[in-house]
Amino acid sequence: MADDTRLRILRVAGPIFAENGYEGTTIREICAAAxxxxxxxxxxxxxxxxxxxxxxxxxxxxxxxxxxxxAWSPEATPAEQLHAFVTTILKRCLGEGDVGWESRLLMREMLEPTDACRMVIGEYVRPQWNQLAQILDRLLPADTEEHVRQQIAFSIVGQCVYYRMANELVLMLIGGDWQSDPYSIERLAQHITQFSLAGIHGFADPGKQPNLRQADRVPHAVMANDIH
Amino acid sequence: MADDTRLRILRVAGPIFAENGYEGTTIREICAAAxxxxxxxxxxxxxxxxxxxxxxxxxxxxxxxxxxxxAWSPEATPAEQLHAFVTTILKRCLGEGDVGWESRLLMREMLEPTDACRMVIGEYVRPQWNQLAQILDRLLPADTEEHVRQQIAFSIVGQCVYYRMANELVLMLIGGDWQSDPYSIERLAQHITQFSLAGIHGFADPGKQPNLRQADRVPHAVMANDIH
DNA sequence: ATCCGTTTCATACACTTGTTTGAATTGGCA
DNA sequence: TGCCAATTCAAACAAGTGTATGAAACGGAT
Incomplete structure (x- = not known):
């Protein structure tokens, strides 16, 4: 019965901490709920x-x-791998059904890391990061600079995480129909994968889209809002 | 002298609230600092x-x-506009010099909107959102579906915001050299713009990259981790 | 110099916080 | 049954919270 209370507290504390944050949560609230x-x-x-x-x-x-x-079969193409990767991240971020409180907790840790974060970051974020790097290795030319690889990885992850991070904001902008079909995890994964593959292509074969790439190469001349 | 104290409190409260959050901040702490x-x-x-x-x-x-x-001159290309837009968002998120506390405050509001957020969202986020939509109008075919437009916009914004959101995490992953040259606002803007323009292109002209687009079209067959 | 509205200040108030304490209760084992 | 360690409980603790109060200090207008 001792383990019972312990586990009950642990289970109840999660959503509460996620909702109210560390400081905003009182022990009494947790104990009452448990x-x-x-x-x-x-x-x-x-x-x-x-x-x-x-x-x-x-x-x-x-x-x-x-x-x-x-995970993927050995003969999976990099594009398929990326799709699987993106799907996994989205599932972890958005959960199934309602947007999970677990990810809310992790988002808090992302915004202001605590001891809890450092303890977990090594085995939660790192593996994902390495996995993505591995996928990109097959999609990018061998001579791609390290910081370019990194920033492409951030671009991919950023797209995924944004939907969790700015969840409430996204809701306000698209006007409520959150769990609608176009915003299902599958569709989002499809979109992000397609967008990112094309984006990667923009780096991988520089010759492909000369019209756009010339335009955005030296655009800072028109920045009217460049402060000092 | 009345306005003086009022302003001093207001100015001091910002960084403190940003650092410790609403619940984690005490009035006494603010007053002491002011x-x-x-x-x-x-x-x-x-x-x-x-x-x-x-x-x-x-x-x-x-x-x-x-x-x-x-802002941009009337004859600016959409690509140039996008670059200017991305640069502005990055500047607002990352600030100049250190990563600003103001954006940290806004990130908190993003994660859990309060009354303060709702009061401001209409004039801070909306205009940016509309501006981006306007840019995309010129980059996308007229018959692009609404949710596709939205998700492309989120993809762009997500890339920018991620660097603020997961600031500490990014630091850990790339290993400290944060304000190094490849991660300057200009370089980041350059990267995100290029990545996004190529990404948009993947939607705009479907015929361009058949090898990749076929590959990622029906990839869910290999998803070994698909949990119903 | 005197007055009066505005602003400051020390202090106190009620309340909540995380934590502690010591007695009561439980549940398995001889 | 009787014992003992583990667990629960009500109550209390000191410290800290946001807020209220009433007297003091200020500063310009009369």
């Missing part, structure tokens, strides 16, 4: 901060288990 | 919440004034 005594948190976890760290770790673990890393 | 009495906040602003809202509005106003909306 239907346990206020002292339980200190007994089982030692304090609020430890509980928070363990909660994040727990959320991360569950998230990782529910949406395992992208 | 070197005024604790009662001043209630006298001049009526309460903590009102102060916060006014602080966000103030930060937004300053930000908008320092980095005005993108």
């Amino acid at each position: 239907d346990v005594n206020v002292a339980s948190v200190n007994y089982h976890f030692g304090g609020k901060e430890t509980l928070y760290v363990e909660t994040v770790a727990h959320a991360y673990g569950e998230r990782l288990q529910r949406v395992p890393p992208a | 070197d005024v009495n604790v009662a001043s906040v209630n006298y001049h602003f009526g309460g903590k919440e009102t102060l916060y809202v006014e602080t966000v509005a103030h930060a937004y106003g300053e930000r908008l004034q320092r980095v005005p909306p993108a």
Whole structure:
């Protein structure tokens, strides 16, 4: 029964921390939701901060288990790999059904990393990052500079994460119909993959779109809002 | 001298709220930093919440004034317009010199909108959104579906905002040399513009890159991690 | 110099915070 | 049954929270 309360607290604390943040959450609120005594948190976890760290770790673990890393058959093309990768990230960010509280928790950590973040970043972000780098290796020329690779990776991840990050904002802009078909995970993955593959192509074969690439090469001359 | 204290509080409150969030910030901390009495906040602003809202509005106003909306000459090409647009967003997000606290405040609002956000969103986000839509109008075929336009816009904005959002994370991944040359605002704008223009092209003229577009059209067959 | 509205200040108030304490309760084992 | 460690509980703790109060200080107009 001891493990029962411990687990109940851990499970209840996640959504609450995600919703209100660390400072905005009170131990009493958690205990009330878990239907346990206020002292339980200190007994089982030692304090609020430890509980928070363990909660994040727990959320991360569950998230990782529910949406395992992208995998593909050996003969998959890089484009297929990228699609699988993007789908995985989107699933992890947006969850199935409602936008998950776990990702909200992770977004908070992204905005202001705490001890909980540093503990988890190595095994949550790094692998994804390396996986993406691997995919890009096959899509980009061998002589592509390192920072270009990095920025392309950021461009891809940024597109995915934005939908979680600015979730409420996106809702306001497109006007409510969030879980509508064009914004399903599959469609979003399709869009981001297509957009990114074309974007990568813009770097990979420089000769392809001369009209546009000339236009945006030296455009800073027209910047009317260039401050000093 | 009354306006003096009011302004001093307003100016001091910004970075503190940005750093610690609303709940994590105490009135006493702000007053100590502004070197005024604790009662001043209630006298001049009526309460903590009102102060916060006014602080966000103030930060937004300053930000908008320092980095005005993108503008261009009438004969600018859409590509040039996009570059100017991206540069403006990046400047607003990343600030000049250090990553500004104002944008940190706005990111918090993005993650969990408060009254302060709703008050400001209409005049801060909307205009940018409309401006981007206008640019895309010229880059996309007239029959492009609305949700495709929207998602392309999100793809562009997402790339920009990510560098602010996941600032600390980006730092960890690229290993510290943040303000290095390849990550200057100009270079980032150049990259995102080029990437996005090529990405848009992938939608605009479907015939251009048949090898990739066939590959990523029906890739879900290989998704080993597809959890119903 | 005197007055009066505005602004500051020290102080106090009620309340919530995380944490502690020591007694009560539980549940398995001899 | 009786014991003991583990767990729960109500109550209390000190510290910190936002806010309110009423007296003091200020500063220009009479």
